[in-house]
Amino acid sequence: MANLAAVVGTGQTSYTTKRGDVSIAGLVREAAVNALNDAELTWDDIDAVIVGKAPDMFEGVIMPEIYLTDALGCNGKPMLRVHTAGSVGGSTALVAASHVQSGTFKRVLTVAFEKQSESNAMWALSNPQPFSTHLNAGAGGYFAPIIREYMRRSEAPYDVGIKVAVKDRLHGARNPLAHLQKPDITMKEVEESFMLWDPIRFLESCPSSDGACAMVIANEELAEQAPRPPAWIRGVAMRSEPTMYAGREEVNPQAGRDCAADVYKQAGIKDPRKDLDVAEVYVPFSWYEPMWLENLGFAPEGEGWKLTMEGATSLDEGGDIPWNPSGGVLSSNPIGASGMIRFAEAARQVRGDAGDHQVEGAKLALGHAYGGGAQFFAMWVVGSEKG
Amino acid sequence: MSQPDVLHQAFELGFTYTRSTGPVVGRFLTELKQRNIVGIKGSDGRVIVPPMEYDPDTAEELSEFVDVGQEGEIVSYAWVKEPREAHPFDKPFAWAMILLDGADVPMIHCVAADSEDAVSTGARVKAVWAEETIGFITDIRCFERV
Numbered sequence: 081m082a083n084l085a086a087v088v089g090t091g092q093t094s095y096t097t098k099r100g101d102v103s104i105a106g107l108v109r110e111a112a113v114n115a116l117n118d119a120e121l122t123w124d125d126i127d128a129v130i131v132g133k134a135p136d137m138f139e140g141v142i143m144p145e146i147y148l149t150d151a152l153g154c155n156g157k158p159m160l161r162v163h164t165a166g167s168v169g170g171s172t173a174l175v176a177a178s179h180v181q182s183g184t185f186k187r188v189l190t191v192a193f194e195k196q197s198e199s200n201a202m203w204a205l206s207n208p209q210p211f212s213t214h215l216n217a218g219a220g221g222y223f224a225p226i227i228r229e230y231m232r233r234s235e236a237p238y239d240v241g242i243k244v245a246v247k248d249r250l251h252g253a254r255n256p257l258a259h260l261q262k263p264d265i266t267m268k269e270v271e272e273s274f275m276l277w278d279p280i281r282f283l284e285s286c287p288s289s290d291g292a293c294a295m296v297i298a299n300e301e302l303a304e305q306a307p308r309p310p311a312w313i314r315g316v317a318m319r320s321e322p323t324m325y326a327g328r329e330e331v332n333p334q335a336g337r338d339c340a341a342d343v344y345k346q347a348g349i350k351d352p353r354k355d356l357d358v359a360e361v362y363v364p365f366s367w368y369e370p371m372w373l374e375n376l377g378f379a380p381e382g383e384g385w386k387l388t389m390e391g392a393t394s395l396d397e398g399g400d401i402p403w404n405p406s407g408g409v410l411s412s413n414p415i416g417a418s419g420m421i422r423f424a425e426a427a428r429q430v431r432g433d434a435g436d437h438q439v440e441g442a443k444l445a446l447g448h449a450y451g452g453g454a455q456f457f458a459m460w461v462v463g464s465e466k467g
Numbered sequence: 468m469s470q471p472d473v474l475h476q477a478f479e480l481g482f483t484y485t486r487s488t489g490p491v492v493g494r495f496l497t498e499l500k501q502r503n504i505v506g507i508k509g510s511d512g513r514v515i516v517p518p519m520e521y522d523p524d525t526a527e528e529l530s531e532f533v534d535v536g537q538e539g540e541i542v543s544y545a546w547v548k549e550p551r552e553a554h555p556f557d558k559p560f561a562w563a564m565i566l567l568d569g570a571d572v573p574m575i576h577c578v579a580a581d582s583e584d585a586v587s588t589g590a591r592v593k594a595v596w597a598e599e600t601i602g603f604i605t606d607i608r609c610f611e612r613v
Contacts, residue, residue, distance in 0.1 A: 103489030105520055109528070123526045140484040150519065153526030200482040210476035 082181035084466060086303035086310035087427040089119025089296035095259035095412035098197035099290040104141065105151035108193045111292035111417075112152055115189065119296040120307045123153035126296070127185040132162040132172025132192040133416035137204040139195060152191060164320075165205075167362070168192060169293065169419025170449025170458030174316050176297050177460070181313070186299050193292035194414035201288070201415055217277075220285060220365060222453060224277035226330045227367040231279065233331065234370070236385035238279075241366035245270045245284045245410060247394045248363070252407020254395070254436040259289045259412040284366035284410075291414035293421045300466075311427035311462040314444070315346030323453035330454060336375040339457040344377070347444070347461035353378045353392075353401050356461070357442040358429045360422035362449045364409045369393065373403075376448065395437065405429070405437040419449025423460055430464040491520040494532060500602040504594065505532045506570050513571035536568030537594040538613060543573075546583040555609065561586045565610055579609045586612075 091114025093099070099107055108131075116122060129152050136142045145161040152159070164171040169192040176190035194201070206222070208214040215221070230236070249265045252258035265283070273283040303310040319335035319342070321328065340352070349355040361376070363369045373384030373393070378401060391397030395405050404410070406425040409418050426447035428434045434442075443465065449458045488496060491507065495517050498505045507518030508531040516535055521528060544563035550556055555577045563586070564573035579595070580586050592610040600606040 100487050101490070103487055103492065103520065106489045109521070137482065140482060150521040150523055150526060153521075155524060155526060195487075198485045198487060200484055204482055207480060208478075210478045211474065 083183050084300040084303075084312065085177050085180035085297055086300070086312045087295050087424070087431070087462065088298045088303050088306040088308070088310050089115045089117075089121065090424040090427055090433070091115030091118055091294045092257050092421065092424065093291045094257045095289040095291040095414060097259070097287070097289065099195065100197070104139070104144065104193070104195050104198070105148055107195055107290060108148055108191055108292045109151045111193065111294040112189060112191050115294035115296050118308065121187075121296060126153065126157065126187060126189045128158040128160070128179060128188045129154045130160050130162065130172055130176040130179065130188055130190045132168040132190075132420065134165060134168055134194055134201065135163070135204065138201040138415065139199040152189065164456040164458070165451035166364075166415055167419050167449040167451030167456040167458045169417050169421065170423055170447065170460070171318060171419070171456065173295060173420050173423040173447075174318055174458055174460060176295070177313050177316055180297050180299050183299070187302055188297050189294060190297060190420070191292060191294040192417040192420040194416040195290045196288040196414060197290050220277035220280050223365055223368075224280050226454070227279060227365065227371070230331045230367060230371050234382045234385055236370060237389070239267065239271070240370055240385040240388055241279065241284045242267050242270045242281075243388055244363065244366035244369040247388075247396070248404050248408045248410040250396050251405050251437060252411030255406045255411070256435075257412070258407040259287050259291075260407070279367070280365050286364040286409045286413035287411070289412050289414040291412060291417055293417045293424050295420070295424050295427065308433070309431045309464065311430045311464070312466045313460060314463045314467045315343040315461040317342035317346070317459050319457045321455050323455040331371060332375050332381065333454050333457075335455065336372070336450065336457045337377075339459050340376045343446075343459045343461055347463070348467065349444075349461065352376060352446070356401065356444050356446050358402050358405060358426070358439040359446040359448065360406060360408065360425040361403055361446070362409055362419060362422055363404060364413060364418075366410065369403060372448070376446070395439065402439050405434065405439055407437070419451070419458060422449055423447035426460070427462050430462050489520060491518050491529065494518070496602040496604075499604070499606040500600045502596050502600060502606070504535050504537060504567060504607075506535045507531060508533055514569060515572045516567055516570040516574050533569065535570045539565045539567035539570070539592060541578065541586065541588055541590045541592060542566050543588060544578065544586050546586065555605070559583070560609070563592070563610070565592060576607060577609045579611045
């Protein structure tokens with residue numbers, strides 16, 4: 081049985097196209113300092129640092145953890161780097177949590193980041209390989225056929241993705257840190273934006289952002305002494321599956337279903353739509369909301385899109401299960417940090433710290449990340465109570 | 468039993484990137500362009516050249532820039548007998564750790580000298596600037612004996 085652990089501080093930068101005023105170290109540092117300030121702690125209070133970012137080739141900084149030790153106050157402390165592609169922000173938080181749950185450390189700082197303005201993420205995730213035709217697809221090109229297959233199977237109306245794109249940007253307009261600020265966005269505007277990878281339109285895609293996110297995770301004793309309400313970690317799970325096997329179920333990956341079942345079991349969740357108050361889920365392309373609504377058990381297979389269209393996931397429509405009140409990945413996407421932002425935003429919700437995008441009275445929240453070709457999954461459930 | 472042929476293929480991969488230097492390293496490079504060398508004061512009062520963004524001991528953010536001298540002393544060196552193409556000179560030279568006047572931490576740069584005998588620990592050297600300075604470490608073309 082793992083020891084209890086809780087988030088006692090979160091820190092983020094604001095998200096934007098280009099932070100030319102800071103180095104990568106300066107960007108990462110900003111989020112870390114914000115998390116320490118939120119927890120009312122200093123570098124000396126941290127026992128270990130767990131850092132995550134997307135693959136090195138994205139920014140071309142090989143082993144950034146070496147370059148970041150002084151910026152993250154790691155002098156004389158253990159520092160670890162986690163790698164799981166786009167899900168890395170979530171996996172990093174889970175590795176950090178496990179070091180506290182195991183009793184190895186009392187209080188850890190965890191940080192994830194991406195400076196997309198200095199990177200080549202679009203093509204670095206679609207490498208040519210010997211003896212193969214270069215796919216040259218980028219992320220959207222990879223996921224578009226999977227979305228098409230979802231549309232075919234579910235017979236969902238064509239504008240479900242458009243609705244998600246509008247909903248998440250309206251959520252993002254409530255969040256001052258969000259990169260895209262589009263309070264007046266309309267279905268028509270999204271529909272008329274150009275088609276990038278059919279069926280994914282420009283405004284149905286995530287932006288490219290610079291930014292970083294950090295959290296301080298502490299053991300039960302220290303969390304009880306924390307100046308602000310802790311977000312108790314009620315369940316943690318990761319699952320992986322191979323990307324390149326052509327027979328894999330890509331629309332509704334088994335690893336995602338298994339990961340969700342595991343994390344719900346730990347948190348005592350039987351009906352996620354009913355038992356959870358809010359979810360921050362990795363939706364980089366609009367149609368991934370209905371797809372993950374099904375994969376994560378919020379709706380039966382083939383019916384996720386109905387929740388979206390009913391407004392169940394919308395804060396503005398008073399939905400019963402708001403998804404991505406922060407604006408989600410569709411409003412801010414510093415890739416390596418995006419998973420951790422989901423986890424930190426889930427924690428903010430149950431700490432009552434989410435400002436204008438607070439889901440009133442939120443007590444139990446899901447944070448979710450996926451990465452690779454939807455092959456890595458990382459999830460946690462956090463609560464305002466120990467459980 | 469015959470050995471099967473194993474296929475292999477040359478494979479080249481390259482991407483382009485940009486970098487932001489930030490307020491500390493950026494300031495150091497900008498000062499080089501003005502033919503000036505700056506360090507930064509650490510938490511214990513030591514002057515670190517080139518400047519670092521964060522204190523190597525306490526992790527505090529550093530911001531107190533200090534002008535240092537353009538002359539200093541060789542702390543240690545390695546003589547390069549046979550320069551290669553990427554080296555800054557096509558004749559023998561030294562890589563050296565140079566403690567600039569006013570600095571407490573040595574900086575690595577190259578020292579031009581006619582022979583190894585001309586370089587020694589404790590020798591005084593001065594910066595020689597490039598004809599055109601652009602905000603790059605090579606704005607200091609080299610150091611040479613005073």
